[in-house]
Amino acid sequence: MTLTINDIAKKAKxxxxxxxxxxxxxxxxxxxxxxxxxxxxxxxxYYPSATARSLSKKESSTIGVIIPEADNEFFGEVLTGISxxxxxxxxxxxxxxxxxxxxxxxxxxxxxxMQRVKGLILTPVNDHNYGEAEKKLKQKLKDLKIPxxxxxxxxxxxxxxxxxxxxxxxxxxxxxxxxxxxHKKIGIITGDLKLKIGQDRYKGYLGAMExxxxxxxxxxxxxxxxxxxxxxxxxxxxxxxxxxxDAIITCNNRTTLGFIKALKEYNLTLGKDIAAIGIDSNKxxxxxxxxxSYVARDAVEMGRVAMHRLLERFEDPNKQRVECIMPYxxxxxxxEKMNP
Amino acid sequence: MTLTINDIAKKAKxxxxxxxxxxxxxxxxxxxxxxxxxxxxxxxxYYPSATARSLSKKESSTIGVIIPEADNEFFGEVLTGISxxxxxxxxxxxxxxxxxxxxxxxxxxxxxxMQRVKGLILTPVNDHNYGEAEKKLKQKLKDLKIPxxxxxxxxxxxxxxxxxxxxxxxxxxxxxxxxxxxHKKIGIITGDLKLKIGQDRYKGYLGAMExxxxxxxxxxxxxxxxxxxxxxxxxxxxxxxxxxxDAIITCNNRTTLGFIKALKEYNLTLGKDIAAIGIDSNKxxxxxxxxxSYVARDAVEMGRVAMHRLLERFEDPNKQRVECIMPYxxxxxxxEKMNP
DNA sequence: TTGTACGCGTTATCAC
DNA sequence: GTGATAACGCGTACAA
Numbered sequence: 001m002t003l004t005i006n007d008i009a010k011k012a013k014x015x016x017x018x019x020x021x022x023x024x025x026x027x028x029x030x031x032x033x034x035x036x037x038x039x040x041x042x043x044x045x046y047y048p049s050a051t052a053r054s055l056s057k058k059e060s061s062t063i064g065v066i067i068p069e070a071d072n073e074f075f076g077e078v079l080t081g082i083s084x085x086x087x088x089x090x091x092x093x094x095x096x097x098x099x100x101x102x103x104x105x106x107x108x109x110x111x112x113x114m115q116r117v118k119g120l121i122l123t124p125v126n127d128h129n130y131g132e133a134e135k136k137l138k139q140k141l142k143d144l145k146i147p148x149x150x151x152x153x154x155x156x157x158x159x160x161x162x163x164x165x166x167x168x169x170x171x172x173x174x175x176x177x178x179x180x181x182x183h184k185k186i187g188i189i190t191g192d193l194k195l196k197i198g199q200d201r202y203k204g205y206l207g208a209m210e211x212x213x214x215x216x217x218x219x220x221x222x223x224x225x226x227x228x229x230x231x232x233x234x235x236x237x238x239x240x241x242x243x244x245x246d247a248i249i250t251c252n253n254r255t256t257l258g259f260i261k262a263l264k265e266y267n268l269t270l271g272k273d274i275a276a277i278g279i280d281s282n283k284x285x286x287x288x289x290x291x292x293s294y295v296a297r298d299a300v301e302m303g304r305v306a307m308h309r310l311l312e313r314f315e316d317p318n319k320q321r322v323e324c325i326m327p328y329x330x331x332x333x334x335x336e337k338m339n340p
Numbered sequence: 341m342t343l344t345i346n347d348i349a350k351k352a353k354x355x356x357x358x359x360x361x362x363x364x365x366x367x368x369x370x371x372x373x374x375x376x377x378x379x380x381x382x383x384x385x386y387y388p389s390a391t392a393r394s395l396s397k398k399e400s401s402t403i404g405v406i407i408p409e410a411d412n413e414f415f416g417e418v419l420t421g422i423s424x425x426x427x428x429x430x431x432x433x434x435x436x437x438x439x440x441x442x443x444x445x446x447x448x449x450x451x452x453x454m455q456r457v458k459g460l461i462l463t464p465v466n467d468h469n470y471g472e473a474e475k476k477l478k479q480k481l482k483d484l485k486i487p488x489x490x491x492x493x494x495x496x497x498x499x500x501x502x503x504x505x506x507x508x509x510x511x512x513x514x515x516x517x518x519x520x521x522x523h524k525k526i527g528i529i530t531g532d533l534k535l536k537i538g539q540d541r542y543k544g545y546l547g548a549m550e551x552x553x554x555x556x557x558x559x560x561x562x563x564x565x566x567x568x569x570x571x572x573x574x575x576x577x578x579x580x581x582x583x584x585x586d587a588i589i590t591c592n593n594r595t596t597l598g599f600i601k602a603l604k605e606y607n608l609t610l611g612k613d614i615a616a617i618g619i620d621s622n623k624x625x626x627x628x629x630x631x632x633s634y635v636a637r638d639a640v641e642m643g644r645v646a647m648h649r650l651l652e653r654f655e656d657p658n659k660q661r662v663e664c665i666m667p668y669x670x671x672x673x674x675x676e677k678m679n680p
Numbered sequence: 681t682t683g684t685a686c687g688c689g690t691t692a693t694c695a696c
Numbered sequence: 697g698t699g700a701t702a703a704c705g706c707g708t709a710c711a712a
Contacts, residue, residue, distance in 0.1 A: 005689065005690065005691095014699085015699040016689090016691095016699090017691085017698070017699055017700080017701095018697085018698060018699075020691060020692085021697090021698090023690095026692095027697080027698090028698085029697070033697080033698085048454060048689080048690070049395075049454065049456055049690070050455045050690095051395045051400070051688090052395050052688070052689030052691090053454075053689080053690055053691075054690090054704095055391050055392055055688090055689080055704050055705065056689075056691040057690080057691060057704085058704065060391070070416050070417075070419045071413070071416040071419075071640070073413075073416075076410050076411040076412070076413075076415075076416040079410045079437070080409070080437060080439075083410065083435065083437040084439075087436075087444065087448075090451075092434055092455060093434065093435050093436070094433065094435070095434070095435035096423070096433070097419070097420060097423040097424075099420075099424075107427070108427075111430075111432055114387045114388060114389065114390040115391070115432060116342070116389055116390070116391055143385050145341070228627055257624060257627045257628065258627075260628060264629050265629060282624065284622065284624040285624070287568055287597045287598075288597065288601055288604060289604050300411070344705055344706085345705065345707095346706095354682075354683085355682065355683045355684075356705090356706080357683060357684080357708080358681085358682060358683075360706070360707060360708080361681095361682090361707095363706090363707095367681085367708090368682085369681070369682085370682085373681080373682085388705080389704090389706070391705075391706090392688090392705035392706040392707090393706055393707075394688095395687095395690085395705080395707095396687080396688055396705075396706045396708085397688085397708095398688065398689095
């Protein structure tokens with residue numbers, strides 16, 4: 001049905017070796033022969049089979065991407081960044097969404113193994129979990145025997161390149177800002193403390209509080225799980241208790257939304273009834289002109305960097321493992337202050 | 341380096357045909373032989389090469405997806421839906437993001453052609469454009485000679501299956517709601533009128549206005565382009581002119597955001613200073629408890645449906661072309677009313 | 681029930 | 697400069 005290199009060879013009255021040479025710009029081909037072949041290819045709309053090609057060359061130009069949720073602003077941007085670089089290098093991208101599900105993660109890994117992808121960018125479902133699940137994951141990654149870049153979340157004692165975020169520092173900095181604004185009762189709605197990114201952000205908060213000799217009041221530490229719903233629920237609780245903190249740190253974009261939702265519901269005003277600063281950006285909040293302050297990284301850039309790490313690793317498989325920590329940027333819009 | 345079926349055959353002391361038979365569960369294999377081979381496969385962590393397999397079988401289980409912007413709530417959800425079904429059927433998904441760029445679209449198509457994908461889900465950069473670009477696109481799609489499902493945007497005189505949205509009806513319905521609320525001066529911020537989805541929504545507005553004998557006032561028709569910025573700019577303009585419409589229809593999620601941004605900036609309140617209803621959902625507006633009313637389709641479901649169409653087409657390549665129009669749902673939150 | 685031999689569409693290594 | 701020919705890793709008639 002679809003044309004092969006043989007068909008082209010016949011039509012051009014040459015051998016397939018010669019066609020292959022013009023396709024790959026390799027070896028000597030007389031100018032006229034080349035032009036003739038090129039014409040036949042154009043006229044007959046021939047595209048060489050990547051499948052046959054990679055079987056023959058024993059290498060693919062395909063990379064795999066496994067992320068937990070494509071319908072998440074952050075990962076959507078990450079994907080955009082990865083895709084951009086993949087495209088620039090004429091590679092192809094196989095996409096997998098795990099929905100934060102271990103079984104799907106396993107299946108994706110097996111599939112990518114069979115597809116013989118050249119490299120993998122992975123955000124694991126878990127993050128630095130010591131259990132059996134992580135052991136299995138690490139083994140499976142080793143079995144792949146290809147360059148891998150971990151993104152956003154990692155594994156304990158990683159042997160792979162990684163692109164992460166300054167979780168500790170960003171939270172530290174956010175806390176510091178609140179402290180310097182003069183707030184005393186500084187609370188936090190943490191992320192999922194089973195994930196390292198959740199832990200680190202929490203630790204950043206504790207670190208800053210300690211360094212500045214602030215009193216850490218357990219009542220103001222609300223353990224969330226990075227979801228809108230939990231943050232909303234926790235926020236309602238502390239709003240209803242009369243003991244409101246002066247300021248709050250929200251540990252990711254969704255936490256921020258849950259918090260703000262609660263504020264609106266109780267008619268509390270940011271920067272008036274309570275101050276706040278978040279981690280992660282929410283495009284929409286900015287568009288709507290909310291005065292919500294936050295520290296965040298550039299997600300698209302994070303995708304680009306991950307793909308670049310992979311490309312470098314292809315170049316030099318033996319170079320030292322590199323972990324790239326994306327810097328945070330501070331976006332102050334006013335909510336960190338309290339104007340009575 | 342990586343194991344082949346031959347390695348497994350040797351280790352299991354059988355021929356590779358037998359290994360192939362257990363891999364594919366085809367033909368007769370003695371129970372003991374099968375178990376032995378399965379053990380060898382497990383122990384040596386062998387995964388068959390999808391590349392070699394599809395070359396040999398002359399068919400792939402890979403589908404291509406081309407969307408214009410992954411970092412867009414709508415397409416992120418679409419991708420999630422597609423990925424879900426792809427996964428259920430043990431297929432693999434090759435992802436391309438065109439960034440609404442014709443050249444990238446062309447390159448993606450060529451790449452997917454070489455990859456010999458089994459099917460394609462495509463949201464073209466353009467939508468029912470009569471020009472040369474569309475002719476070229478249609479030709480390239482024909483050249484692919486594979487099942488194709490157009491998603492959200494189509495081409496003139498399409499020969500392919502498609503999954504679209506009730507653009508006309510949804511806009512008609514939105515307009516109708518405003519009319520029945522008693523609004524007289526009903527305006528609209530249109531989408532990109534070069535795209536058919538933009539046109540159809542605009543026509544839905546006109547249709548309802550006409551059917552209900554409403555006077556269409558050109559001053560209240562603001563031509564946007566589906567972007568936040570343009571909608572914001574237009575909104576500012578009509579707010580500053582003293583001649584504000586009673587109610588506004590915003591033609592997609594971004595238009596809505598631009599509009600609301602302007603409202604906030606001028607301290608106008610939705611449902612008090614001006615009524616409004618939009619097309620498309622904005623998760624965040626809902627989360628924040630905005631009272632913004634809208635009509636929308638389920639984007640994740642749209643992805644699922646598109647993938648299902650493709651699967652059906654694989655089953656029966658000759659069945660009649662089917663265009664699936666996703667229904668809209670109405671979400672009234674109050675902004676359609678005007679409470680003085 | 682199992683093994684042999686060939687083909688899938690390329691690239692690569694040789695001769696010519 | 698060009699053309700046979702052998703891989704690449706697998707599936708599959710066909711033979712045994």
